[in-house]
Amino acid sequence: MSSKITRKKGQSGRAVGVQCVQCGKMVPRDKAVEKRKSVLPLDRRLRELLKKQGAYLSSGRSIVYYCVSCAKHRKYV
Numbered sequence: 001m002s003s004k005i006t007r008k009k010g011q012s013g014r015a016v017g018v019q020c021v022q023c024g025k026m027v028p029r030d031k032a033v034e035k036r037k038s039v040l041p042l043d044r045r046l047r048e049l050l051k052k053q054g055a056y057l058s059s060g061r062s063i064v065y066y067c068v069s070c071a072k073h074r075k076y077v
Contacts, residue, residue: 022070033071035064 015028039060040047047057071077 018065020067020070021064022066022074025067027065027067029065032065032067033076035066035076037062037064 015030017026018029018032019026020032039062040057041060042050042057050057066074066076068077
């Protein structure tokens with residue numbers, strides 16, 4: 001699920017840089033490929049124990065950025 005935002009280099013100033021998760025390269029945010037991941041803060045055993053007791057566990061979402069070469073290598077693009 002890469003972002004569908006096209007790069008508008010001529011219409012804006014300098015884009016904010018983000019760091020690629022794979023290789024650490026700094027990439028302009030409008031050029032980077034973003035992936036949304038769900039993050040579960042607890043380990044598996046503790047989650048199962050809490051679910052058995054009836055607790056509601058919400059999962060957070062985080063956004064990670066890849067440079068174009070790493071996104072191609074991982075076949076996200």
